[in-house]
Each structure stands twice: as C-alpha cells, then as structure tokens.
Amino acid sequence: MSALNVVFRALFGPVDEVIVLTPCWQDYPLYLRNLGIPISFVPLGDDKHLDLEAIARAIGPATRGLVFSQPCCPTGVLYAEEEITGLSTILREAEARLGTQIYVVSDEVHRQMVWGTTAFHSPLFEYDRCLSIYSFGKALSLQGQRIGYVAVSPRMAENEEVRTNLERCTRFMGFGNPSSLMQYAICDLLEYEPPVKTLATRQASVRHALTDYGYEVCDGDATFYVYVKSPIADDFRFAECLASRGVLVVPSTLFHEPGYIRLSLTARFEAILAGLPTFARVLDDLRLVDCINRR
Amino acid sequence: MSALNVVFRALFGPVDEVIVLTPCWQDYPLYLRNLGIPISFVPLGDDKHLDLEAIARAIGPATRGLVFSQPCCPTGVLYAEEEITGLSTILREAEARLGTQIYVVSDEVHRQMVWGTTAFHSPLFEYDRCLSIYSFGKALSLQGQRIGYVAVSPRMAENEEVRTNLERCTRFMGFGNPSSLMQYAICDLLEYEPPVKTLATRQASVRHALTDYGYEVCDGDATFYVYVKSPIADDFRFAECLASRGVLVVPSTLFHEPGYIRLSLTARFEAILAGLPTFARVLDDLRLVDCINRR
Numbered sequence: 001m002s003a004l005n006v007v008f009r010a011l012f013g014p015v016d017e018v019i020v021l022t023p024c025w026q027d028y029p030l031y032l033r034n035l036g037i038p039i040s041f042v043p044l045g046d047d048k049h050l051d052l053e054a055i056a057r058a059i060g061p062a063t064r065g066l067v068f069s070q071p072c073c074p075t076g077v078l079y080a081e082e083e084i085t086g087l088s089t090i091l092r093e094a095e096a097r098l099g100t101q102i103y104v105v106s107d108e109v110h111r112q113m114v115w116g117t118t119a120f121h122s123p124l125f126e127y128d129r130c131l132s133i134y135s136f137g138k139a140l141s142l143q144g145q146r147i148g149y150v151a152v153s154p155r156m157a158e159n160e161e162v163r164t165n166l167e168r169c170t171r172f173m174g175f176g177n178p179s180s181l182m183q184y185a186i187c188d189l190l191e192y193e194p195p196v197k198t199l200a201t202r203q204a205s206v207r208h209a210l211t212d213y214g215y216e217v218c219d220g221d222a223t224f225y226v227y228v229k230s231p232i233a234d235d236f237r238f239a240e241c242l243a244s245r246g247v248l249v250v251p252s253t254l255f256h257e258p259g260y261i262r263l264s265l266t267a268r269f270e271a272i273l274a275g276l277p278t279f280a281r282v283l284d285d286l287r288l289v290d291c292i293n294r295r
Numbered sequence: 296m297s298a299l300n301v302v303f304r305a306l307f308g309p310v311d312e313v314i315v316l317t318p319c320w321q322d323y324p325l326y327l328r329n330l331g332i333p334i335s336f337v338p339l340g341d342d343k344h345l346d347l348e349a350i351a352r353a354i355g356p357a358t359r360g361l362v363f364s365q366p367c368c369p370t371g372v373l374y375a376e377e378e379i380t381g382l383s384t385i386l387r388e389a390e391a392r393l394g395t396q397i398y399v400v401s402d403e404v405h406r407q408m409v410w411g412t413t414a415f416h417s418p419l420f421e422y423d424r425c426l427s428i429y430s431f432g433k434a435l436s437l438q439g440q441r442i443g444y445v446a447v448s449p450r451m452a453e454n455e456e457v458r459t460n461l462e463r464c465t466r467f468m469g470f471g472n473p474s475s476l477m478q479y480a481i482c483d484l485l486e487y488e489p490p491v492k493t494l495a496t497r498q499a500s501v502r503h504a505l506t507d508y509g510y511e512v513c514d515g516d517a518t519f520y521v522y523v524k525s526p527i528a529d530d531f532r533f534a535e536c537l538a539s540r541g542v543l544v545v546p547s548t549l550f551h552e553p554g555y556i557r558l559s560l561t562a563r564f565e566a567i568l569a570g571l572p573t574f575a576r577v578l579d580d581l582r583l584v585d586c587i588n589r590r
Binding site: 001143145147176177 | 472
C-alpha cells in the first residue's frame with residue numbers, strides 16, 4: 001500500500017493519465033485520486049484476460065502509466081506469457097509513436113499463490129519501463145504487518161533517476177518505511193513456502209460446487225479468490241442475500257466492475273464447505289422470486 | 296509521521312496557511328510542502344520559548360493551523376502553562392476577529408521525557424480546536440516501529456466531523472495504520488516508565504560541561520536533546536569539525552534555524568562523557584583559527 005503510493009507519487013502527476021484495468025484491487029483509484037492523478041479505466045475482456053485491443057485504443061498522448069495486478073486480484077486470473085508479451089509490444093509501439101514514456105506498475109503481491117497450470121510471468125521480463133510491487137503479506141500470511149517493497153527494472157534506462165525519486169518520496173511522504181522489527185523478521189521467513197497444494201484443493205472443491213449449482217465461475221490459476229458472476233445484476237443485493245445466511249463475500253462494484261462477487265478462501269476449510277450449500281439455496285430463492293415476479 | 300501526514304491532509308489545503316514555529320522537527324515543512332500546503336515560519340524567541348507577539352502578528356485570514364512540538368524538538372524546551380494559556384487566548388481572539396477556524400497540531404511525542412522542573416502541559420487543556428500527535432517511539436525506545444496515534448480534543452465542536460475525515464484520509468492515503476503486531480505489543484508496554492532520572496543526570500552533566508567550556512546552551516526541561524549555539528555562524532561547518540573528531544551532532548539548519556547544533560543523549564553515557572572534551576578542543580581550535588585570521 002505504501003509502495004503503491006510512493007510509486008504513484010514519484011511517477012505520475014495531475015497532467016498524466018494512468019490506465020487502470022478493471023476489475024482491479026479496490027484501492028488503486030483511491031490512491032490515484034488522492035494524489036490528483038487522472039484515471040482511465042479499461043475493462044478486462046469477458047474472460048477477465050487482458051483485452052489488448054481495448055488497452056491499445058485507450059493509450060493517448062497523456063498516458064503515462066498502466067496499473068494492474070499479476071495475478072489479478074479480484075479475479076484470480078494469471079495472465080499468460082503471450083498476453084504479457086502482447087501488452088509489452090503495444091506499449092513499446094505506443095511509446096515510439098507518441099514519443100512518451102509509459103510505466104507499467106505490476107502489482108505482484110499474489111505471485112506465489114499460484115495453484116493452477118499457468119506459470120507466473122512478470123511484466124518485468126518483457127518490458128523495461130516496469131516496476132514490480134510486492135508485499136510479504138499474502139505468501140507469509142502476514143497481512144497487516146506492512147512489509148513489502150517496490151523493485152525497479154534494472155533494464156529501465158532511467159532506473160537510477162526513478163529509484164532516487166522513490167527514495168525522496170518515501171522520505172517526504174513520511175510513512176513509506178516498514179517497521180524495523182518486520183525488516184528483521186522477514187529475513188528469517190524468506191525460505192517459507194506457502195501451502196499452495198492445500199489452496200489448489202480448496203479452489204477445486206469450491207469451483208466445482210459453484211459450477212454444479214449453476215454459477216458462472218471465472219477461470220483462475222492463482223490467489224485465494226474465486227470470482228463469480230452474480231445471478232442478479234445488483235451485486236450488492238446478492239452479497240446481502242448471502243450475508244443474511246452467514247456467507248460473506250465482496251460485491252465486485254468495490255473492485256470497480258458491477259455484476260460479480262469475490263470469494264476469499266482464507267477461512268477454515270470446514271467453514272468454507274459448510275457455507276457452500278448456501279449458494280445453492282440463495283440461487284433457488286432468487287429463481288423463485290424471479291418466477292413469482294414474472295406471473 | 297503517518298499521524299502528522301493524515302492530520303495535515305485532513306485539515307489543510309492549498310489555500311490555507313499553516314504557521315510552523317522554528318526551529319522545528321525537520322519533517323513538518325517536508326510533509327506540508329508535499330501536500331501543497333503553504334507554510335508561514337515564525338521563529339521562537341531568543342530563549343526558544345513562544346514569541347506570542349510574533350505569532351499574533353503572523354496570523355491572517357488564511358491562517359488555518361499552527362504546528363509545534365511540546366516539549367520542543369530540537370530545543371528541549373517545555374513550554375510553561377502560562378505560555379500555552381497565552382497562545383490559546385491569541386488564537387481564540389484571532390478566530391473571533393477573523394471568523395476563521397485555527398487548528399493547533401500539538402506534536403507531543405516527547406511528553407514523557409520530562410527531566411526538569413517544568414511540568415508537561417498540553418495545549419489540549421487550553422484550546423478546544425486542538426489535536427495531539429503521539430508516538431510510542433520515544434518513551435518506549437521503540438523508534439522505527441511506526442506506532443502512535445492522533446487524538447482530537449473531545450471539546451472540539453466539530454470533533455466528529457474531524458475524526459471521520461481523519462479515518463477517511465487514513466484509508467485513502469493507504470499507509471496510516473500501524474502494523475497489527477505493534478498494535479498488540481503496545482498494550483503490554485503501556486505501564487512502562489522511561490528512565491527519566493537517568494536522563495536528568497546525563498542532561499545535567501552534559502549541560503554543565505558545555506557551559507563550563509564556554510558554550511551557550513539553551514535552557515531545557517525535556518527530551519534527549521541539548522540545543523547549543525554554534526560558536527561560528529555556519530552550523531554545518533561546526534558539525535563537521537565535531538564529526539571529524541568523532542562526535543556526531545545535527546546542525547540546526549536542518550531544523551529550519553541556522554546557527555545551532557542539536558546533541559542527542561541516546562548513546563551510552565560513557566561514550567557521551569568521552570566525547571565531551573572534544574567540544575573544548577574544537578572551541579580552542581576555532582579560537583586559534585579566528586586569532587590567526589585576525590592577524
């Protein structure tokens with residue numbers, strides 16, 4: 001969170017435009033707006049993979065950045081190497097055509113939480129003007145300990161200038177440093193490997209059950225999340241239906257896309273399994289209401 | 296540091312003016328400038344106590360805030376109750392005359408480090424439109440653990456509005472929360488009392504020695520700091536003279552006032568005592584150079 005803010009402050013200003021792919025982690029627009037940086041929202045494709053044509057169309061002379069998470073929060077989609085390569089080609093061509101610099105801010109906080117078949121591929125490997133944001137919170141289950149970093153591509157021509165600028169911003173924004181305790185603690189935790197196999201089992205069970213009930217579940221390969229089409233347009237109302245029966249999910253409008261919900265498989269597995277039939281029940285109830293309304 | 300930023304962002308904007316008393320903690324102007332908030336620097340008196348007349352003169356229709364530390368970093372001065380009362384009277388009169396609201400941001404991170412005879416008196420007790428900033432870093436020797444808070448006067452008429460605004464800023468600035476670990480840890484440390492008697496002994500020894508050598512030492516009652524007039528106008532050069540002989544001090548220009556140095560008595564006492572004669576030696580050297588230059 002600090003790293004994102006420092007990067008946004010260091011790279012972008014009120015005359016720049018930053019493309020944010022949606023759905024996105026809920027805080028990108030908050031941070032950008034607080035810093036007075038104009039946003040251009042570009043939706044992902046229907047399959048929640050990169051819509052390269054839409055991105056190409058959105059790039060203009062003011063475009064200075066592109067922010068997205070790889071793998072994606074909230075969808076759980078991990079973008080394939082070909083997608084990242086395609087994106088890089090588009091950005092390089094736009095830079096050459098417009099004579100501008102476009103920075104990719106690649107939020108990679110879930111990069112170790114890959115439970116599917118697609119391998120993690122960072123935009124850092126493809127595109128020189130790239131910064132990678134990382135938090136130890138997910139892989140080490142250390143949420144709330146405020147420890148992470150930003151890495152600037154060593155192949156970025158202006159690497160030193162950007163790093164100096166990040167250091168300056170960290171200083172004068174007055175908060176960017178993690179606590180000294182966590183800086184020590186993290187050194188002893190770097191070998192830890194998150195229980196990805198357990199996550200894969202959970203993901204398979206939940207995705208299988210929801211699909212069986214008749215839900216449209218977004219294909220995924222990574223993260224704790226399951227992104228599911230809401231059976232009614234109002235995702236807040238659907239989330240409330242589930243909540244009233246004891247199942248808590250996040251309506252996708254918070255991720256700047258309406259019509260979906262996000263499940264997070266971080267509770268005890270028994271609790272998750274116990275909650276699944278509620279999805280079938282709520283769907284039945286909604287169908288009944290729909291049926292009555294149509295008469 | 297986070298609390299200050301959240302308060303500055305919540306209360307002040309680019310059309311407001313904030314009075315900063317100098318010398319001040321080095322970061323206030325950095326944070327205010329980063330947020331685009333205009334600053335009016337008002338020097339403390341020659342004795343480093345509040346210059347109420349200068350403050351009264353500096354208040355105008357755009358004045359929206361006053362920032363200072365009580366006790367003062369870097370001077371170690373603790374403002375007496377009468378001073379705080381006098382300041383409050385001036386601010387209330389200005390508010391009434393100008394029809395404005397003026398917020399006091401009282402940075403009280405050293406309030407437990409009082410080793411002298413003056414008792415700590417918070418502006419909170421005198422002035423309703425006051426916010427107190429606290430960090431556990433000093434009293435608990437927890438520097439770098441990023442744990443503290445901001446308290447809004449319960450007597451402030453718009454208390455609820457301001458608190459809501461602070462919460463919103465903490466959210467959208469994306470960094471204000473302390474780590475969850477420190478939030479737990481701090482609960483078990485609240486009874487701890489800092490070794491103020493030891494600090495008093497150190498302060499007495501250092502102040503006595505420096506005065507004996509011929510230095511002009513600012514009277515103080517609180518903090519780890521000793522604020523000393525530099526024997527030459529260039530405080531950076533004087534700090535370099537000391538540094539070249541193994542004694543590290545901070546030149547006061549960093550605190551937005553030239554001509555002084557700040558000592559911090561946080562090293563081992565033996566190390567501090569061992570460093571003291573260096574001050575005598577450097578003073579002799581400077582006198583010798585001065586003597587040669589005059590010939």
